[in-house]
Amino acid sequence: MSAPPLLRAWRVGKSFGTHRALEDVTLEVARGEVVCLIGPSGSGKTTFLRCVNQLERYDAGGLWIGGELLGFREAGGRLHPLPEREIARQRRSTGMVFQRFNLFPHMTALENVIEGPIRALRRPRAEAVAEARRLLDRVGLFNRQDYYPAALSGGQQQRVAIARALAMRPELMLFDEPTSALDPELVGEVLGAMRDLARSGSTMLVVTHELGFAREVGNRIVFMDAGRVVESGPSQALLTSPQEERTRNFLSAVLG
Numbered sequence: 140m141s142a143p144p145l146l147r148a149w150r151v152g153k154s155f156g157t158h159r160a161l162e163d164v165t166l167e168v169a170r171g172e173v174v175c176l177i178g179p180s181g182s183g184k185t186t187f188l189r190c191v192n193q194l195e196r197y198d199a200g201g202l203w204i205g206g207e208l209l210g211f212r213e214a215g216g217r218l219h220p221l222p223e224r225e226i227a228r229q230r231r232s233t234g235m236v237f238q239r240f241n242l243f244p245h246m247t248a249l250e251n252v253i254e255g256p257i258r259a260l261r262r263p264r265a266e267a268v269a270e271a272r273r274l275l276d277r278v279g280l281f282n283r284q285d286y287y288p289a290a291l292s293g294g295q296q297q298r299v300a301i302a303r304a305l306a307m308r309p310e311l312m313l314f315d316e317p318t319s320a321l322d323p324e325l326v327g328e329v330l331g332a333m334r335d336l337a338r339s340g341s342t343m344l345v346v347t348h349e350l351g352f353a354r355e356v357g358n359r360i361v362f363m364d365a366g367r368v369v370e371s372g373p374s375q376a377l378l379t380s381p382q383e384e385r386t387r388n389f390l391s392a393v394l395g
């Protein structure tokens with residue numbers, strides 16, 4: 140029997156007012172797998188990640204991490220929204236890296252990384268510092284640990300953000316177009332850190348426009364359009380022989 144997926148989304152839906160941002164989104168991410176979400180602007184990729192991270196509440200279907208239903212509990216045959224404390228606990232199983240790095244500007248790189256483990260996980264400071272140094276080293280920033288965000292390049296800030304997310308030891312890393320706000324010459328260093336992470340066995344769901352990364356690092360690609368999953372498959376196959384016309388049109392527009 141194959142292992143159950145780490146993330147399971149089943150027919151997930153989400154509306155903003157009358158706009159249906161997600162409809163019937165079904166996908167799975169296995170442990171150790173890197174899945175890339177691609178698709179045109181407005182297709183719902185960010186909204187889906189935000190539902191997984193519970194920054195948004197989905198309104199149809201179900202989302203499970205490690206078999207636990209996210210955001211709701213069942214009682215008396217009905218689903219009831221979880222209280223915020225429970226949602227915060229569930230949220231810790233994911234680590235999110237945003238388009239804009241969102242570091243605390245008044246804290247050094249090291250302080251940014253230890254903040255969550257000390258405050259939310261109640262780790263002893265010395266232990267959190269040792270772990271943060273190890274993580275900053277891993278993303279190539281050991282010698283920048285005492286710098287404030289303003290003194291770091293965008294690529295360095297994004298690598299601090301990756302270390303900060305990892306410090307919470309999430310089961311699933313979520314990346315929302317992590318290189319799209321960067322100057323082109325800084326994109327490679329962030330993709331490199333993500334590639335290393337993937338090689339070390341991290342489970343990752345990555346919204347990206349970087350098709351080279353998706354091909355090289357992604358195990359699978361999911362193509363979304365207008366809030367729905369149009370097609371998914373092994374990265375190489377999806378990029379070289381897409382089955383659906385909408386996928387073909389998107390790829391030819393992106394690849395020129």
Ligand SMILES: Nc1ncnc2c1ncn2[C@@H]1O[C@H](COP(=O)(O)OP(=O)(O)OP(=O)(O)O)[C@@H](O)[C@H]1O
Nearest residue numbers: 155158159160178179180181182183184185186187
């Ligand atoms: N908070 C919100 N309120 C209203 N509409 C929203 C909200 N967030 C997203 N939407 C709408 O939902 C749709 C999906 O947006 P989403 O950001 O998920 O797309 P995306 O595929 O990530 O796009 P991009 O590649 O441009 O980031 C869009 O039409 C967007 O305008």
